[in-house]
Amino acid sequence: MIEATIHEMGQRARVAAQALSLLEAEEKNAILLAMADGLRRGSEDIISANLHDVEAAQTKGLSSAMIDRLRLDAARVESMAKGIEQVATLHDPCGEILSDITRPNGMRILQIRVPIGVIGIIYESRPNVTSDAAILCLKSGNATILRGGSEAIHSNKAIAAILQQSGASAGLPADAIQLIPFTDRESVSVMARMDRWLDLIIPRGGKGLIEAVVSQARMPVIKHYDGICHTFIDAAADREKAVRISLNAKTQKPGVCNAMETLLVHENAATRILPAIVDAWRTKNVEIRACEKSLPLISGAIPAVEEDWSTEYLDYIVSVKIVSSIDEAIHHINHFGSHHSDCIVTEDASAAQKFLRSIDSACVFHNVSTRLADGEEFGFGAEIGISTDKLHARGPMALRELTSYQYRITGDGIIK
Amino acid sequence: MIEATIHEMGQRARVAAQALSLLEAEEKNAILLAMADGLRRGSEDIISANLHDVEAAQTKGLSSAMIDRLRLDAARVESMAKGIEQVATLHDPCGEILSDITRPNGMRILQIRVPIGVIGIIYESRPNVTSDAAILCLKSGNATILRGGSEAIHSNKAIAAILQQSGASAGLPADAIQLIPFTDRESVSVMARMDRWLDLIIPRGGKGLIEAVVSQARMPVIKHYDGICHTFIDAAADREKAVRISLNAKTQKPGVCNAMETLLVHENAATRILPAIVDAWRTKNVEIRACEKSLPLISGAIPAVEEDWSTEYLDYIVSVKIVSSIDEAIHHINHFGSHHSDCIVTEDASAAQKFLRSIDSACVFHNVSTRLADGEEFGFGAEIGISTDKLHARGPMALRELTSYQYRITGDGIIK
Numbered sequence: 001m002i003e004a005t006i007h008e009m010g011q012r013a014r015v016a017a018q019a020l021s022l023l024e025a026e027e028k029n030a031i032l033l034a035m036a037d038g039l040r041r042g043s044e045d046i047i048s049a050n051l052h053d054v055e056a057a058q059t060k061g062l063s064s065a066m067i068d069r070l071r072l073d074a075a076r077v078e079s080m081a082k083g084i085e086q087v088a089t090l091h092d093p094c095g096e097i098l099s100d101i102t103r104p105n106g107m108r109i110l111q112i113r114v115p116i117g118v119i120g121i122i123y124e125s126r127p128n129v130t131s132d133a134a135i136l137c138l139k140s141g142n143a144t145i146l147r148g149g150s151e152a153i154h155s156n157k158a159i160a161a162i163l164q165q166s167g168a169s170a171g172l173p174a175d176a177i178q179l180i181p182f183t184d185r186e187s188v189s190v191m192a193r194m195d196r197w198l199d200l201i202i203p204r205g206g207k208g209l210i211e212a213v214v215s216q217a218r219m220p221v222i223k224h225y226d227g228i229c230h231t232f233i234d235a236a237a238d239r240e241k242a243v244r245i246s247l248n249a250k251t252q253k254p255g256v257c258n259a260m261e262t263l264l265v266h267e268n269a270a271t272r273i274l275p276a277i278v279d280a281w282r283t284k285n286v287e288i289r290a291c292e293k294s295l296p297l298i299s300g301a302i303p304a305v306e307e308d309w310s311t312e313y314l315d316y317i318v319s320v321k322i323v324s325s326i327d328e329a330i331h332h333i334n335h336f337g338s339h340h341s342d343c344i345v346t347e348d349a350s351a352a353q354k355f356l357r358s359i360d361s362a363c364v365f366h367n368v369s370t371r372l373a374d375g376e377e378f379g380f381g382a383e384i385g386i387s388t389d390k391l392h393a394r395g396p397m398a399l400r401e402l403t404s405y406q407y408r409i410t411g412d413g414i415i416k
Numbered sequence: 417m418i419e420a421t422i423h424e425m426g427q428r429a430r431v432a433a434q435a436l437s438l439l440e441a442e443e444k445n446a447i448l449l450a451m452a453d454g455l456r457r458g459s460e461d462i463i464s465a466n467l468h469d470v471e472a473a474q475t476k477g478l479s480s481a482m483i484d485r486l487r488l489d490a491a492r493v494e495s496m497a498k499g500i501e502q503v504a505t506l507h508d509p510c511g512e513i514l515s516d517i518t519r520p521n522g523m524r525i526l527q528i529r530v531p532i533g534v535i536g537i538i539y540e541s542r543p544n545v546t547s548d549a550a551i552l553c554l555k556s557g558n559a560t561i562l563r564g565g566s567e568a569i570h571s572n573k574a575i576a577a578i579l580q581q582s583g584a585s586a587g588l589p590a591d592a593i594q595l596i597p598f599t600d601r602e603s604v605s606v607m608a609r610m611d612r613w614l615d616l617i618i619p620r621g622g623k624g625l626i627e628a629v630v631s632q633a634r635m636p637v638i639k640h641y642d643g644i645c646h647t648f649i650d651a652a653a654d655r656e657k658a659v660r661i662s663l664n665a666k667t668q669k670p671g672v673c674n675a676m677e678t679l680l681v682h683e684n685a686a687t688r689i690l691p692a693i694v695d696a697w698r699t700k701n702v703e704i705r706a707c708e709k710s711l712p713l714i715s716g717a718i719p720a721v722e723e724d725w726s727t728e729y730l731d732y733i734v735s736v737k738i739v740s741s742i743d744e745a746i747h748h749i750n751h752f753g754s755h756h757s758d759c760i761v762t763e764d765a766s767a768a769q770k771f772l773r774s775i776d777s778a779c780v781f782h783n784v785s786t787r788l789a790d791g792e793e794f795g796f797g798a799e800i801g802i803s804t805d806k807l808h809a810r811g812p813m814a815l816r817e818l819t820s821y822q823y824r825i826t827g828d829g830i831i832k
Contacts, residue, residue, distance in 0.1 A: 390616075
């Protein structure tokens with residue numbers, strides 16, 4: 001029953017995707033504005049649906065952090081509506097000409113950006129993803145099949161219904177945004193195998209969810225595993241920049257993927273710079289797990305164990321290692337890192353170049369905090385996630401990364 | 417044992433990929449030229465290894481077509497060597513700047529083309545793929561793990577050994593090109609699950625092989641399912657172009673993926689144009705499977721059955737269907753086609769635009785034979801395959817499609 005229902009949704013999404021691909025930017029923008037308006041008018045309905053979810057979460061004894069992620073109030077609904085208006089102002093990437101070649105036989109080959117088709121989004125507790133993901137897919141001309149977590153099912157249904165109704169009034173094709181009514185694991189498996197109707201799956205959530213999708217998916221998956229981000233203080237680092245960046249990367253918002261987890265320090269910079277960094281961290285009560293060499297330099301540090309080098313703390317905890325060369329730093333990062341975002345602090349341009357070219361990560365920074373690895377900071381105007389994959393989309397993903405391309409070839413009776 | 421061996425190869429390939437990513441274009445070209453030279457000097461060794469494979473194939477009673485695909489002679493080895501020299505002349509896509517943005521806070525974001533990393537190529541009987549695939553990966557800075565079919569194992573080993581040795585003499589990093597010595601199904605499964613060491617798998621072969629990879633792979637797969645290509649003769653088609661293109665698309669080389677399998681004819685063009693197309697096909701003894709409406713117009717045609725619309729004949733066979741509108745043609749192609757290459761023949765510019773925008777295929781043609789869907793014809797100078805996927809690479813794939821990108825961000829102590 002679950003399988004048949006989801007397959008039917010997929011088939012209908014394919015029809016919707018065809019209609020969506022033919023909409024002009026202005027038509028899509030009018031739909032988006034109607035949706036923002038719909039969310040505002042439906043704010044009370046959304047909040048009362050959300051209350052069911054919050055009460056159920058409290059009964060189940062979920063943590064207060066989980067419940068906070070789940071909760072919607074008037075300000076959060078307004079923020080979703082504003083998010084939609086913001087996406088309406090963004091440039092529509094579809095129709096962009098990526099290349100335009102005329103061959104000696106007169107054949108003209110246009111490579112044009114087009115929507116991907118149907119995108120499946122699988123996510124966990126935050127109900128605002130229902131709106132955020134659907135509208136980015138819509139703006140880029142894609143149909144979406146959403147599958148949210150059980151904790152937020154009432155909120156998700158209310159948001160999806162409002163997006164569908166208010167969108168339809170402004171010309172949104174039927175079935176362009178669909179929410180799967182099931183929240184069990186089987187629905188994830190069905191989606192992952194449904195390559196006939198889904199062109200792409202984006203799982204947004206913990207490792208268990210991502211592993212379930214990766215191990216079963218027959219279609220492309222764009223995922224974000226973890227963010228084990230490094231800051232490397234080179235021998236030629238400026239002390240003030242090193243302190244400022246290390247403090248910011250670790251403590252400005254430690255619970256996110258682009259926060260620093262490991263500080264690497266060149267042995268020739270350790271006594272000059274490390275104590276100042278440690279002092280800065282102390283002001284934020286950062287717990288420090290130090291390698292053998294750095295342990296004597298950091299009072300109160302805990303000895304780091306092997307596991308620390310591959311741990312994403314997402315907390316006020318950091319591991320520190322002294323390395324004897326930039327090559328050791330590069331090797332450490334490529335081996336233990338998660339290929340997300342890594343930074344070198346140095347005034348030596350050739351060391352910076354070497355680092356940027358050698359680190360196999362989506363974003364590599366020179367004298368810039370890894371916290372800047374973000375679609376908004378990059379000027380994308382939106383972000384659907386940060387890909388730690390290398391195919392199709394790498395790093396911050398926005399509208400452009402939700403498109404494919406097509407070759408349109410014209411001639412006057414050309415044959416081979 | 418197989419698993420441990422292949423994982424070790426993967427780990428070594430990762431190290432090689434790092435070294436390859438730092439090579440300049442001239443260094444890679446020098447390696448390629450040394451390899452071409454190596455193949456020429458080793459031609460006799462390759463041919464004598466190939467003789468083992470050919471004799472085994474004859475003993476097994478393989479078809480003469482299969483044996484022909486397998487056989488290498490001096491001309492074919494020379495052609496592999498020439499192919500390498502040709503790739504050496506191509507532009508190296510790595511290092512290309514895809515975007516260059518400076519943000520208001522002074523942060524400069526360069527998006528730079530970089531190699532993907534380690535690419536697995538799984539292929540069947542043609543031994544020349546060993547060289548063709550490895551050199552395209554090498555030129556684009558990637559390490560390769562090759563897994564060829566059992567029929568060509570002696571040939572593949574000889575070719576790989578020569579590429580490795582002659583490449584090494586010109587600076588090819590160790591383990592940049594590795595051939596898996598196993599040819600059983602398990603080696604495919606091991607590769608498909610080895611996402612830690614393989615960034616991409618490209619299966620080249622029949623549906624059974626592709627299905628085995630797609631159903632098991634944990635990493636991205638770029639594949640080519642089938643080529644069910646259509647030519648649509650619009651009401652406003654020019655008769656001479658319709659005949660020329662239909663003859664070429666069906667008969668110039670019927671055994672390849674971009675050959676036409678189904679002809680759709682607008683009912684208002686049927687009596688004016690279809691008989692002339694049929695007459696042209698007759699000169700090549702094309703077997704015609706006709707829909708109910710077209711059957712009376714084609715003497716000697718066989719009635720088409722439902723299955724014909726989704727069959728890739730790869731032979732002198734074609735299915736013909738009369739449609740009552742361009743919308744019916746578009747619907748038929750999107751429903752039964754394989755999203756590879758489809759053509760409209762028309763003098764009506766708005767019909768052409770509608771067709772090009774509405775067909776969900778990698779290549780859509782207006783008054784050009786689908787046989788032109790090809791990396792060489794597109795001016796790519798090489799081709800590793802034609803992707804029927806929509807993510808990362810769609811349509812003819814060459815060097816550019818074997819790359820990823822990385823964001824390199826510089827600033828002067830920027831924090832969030």
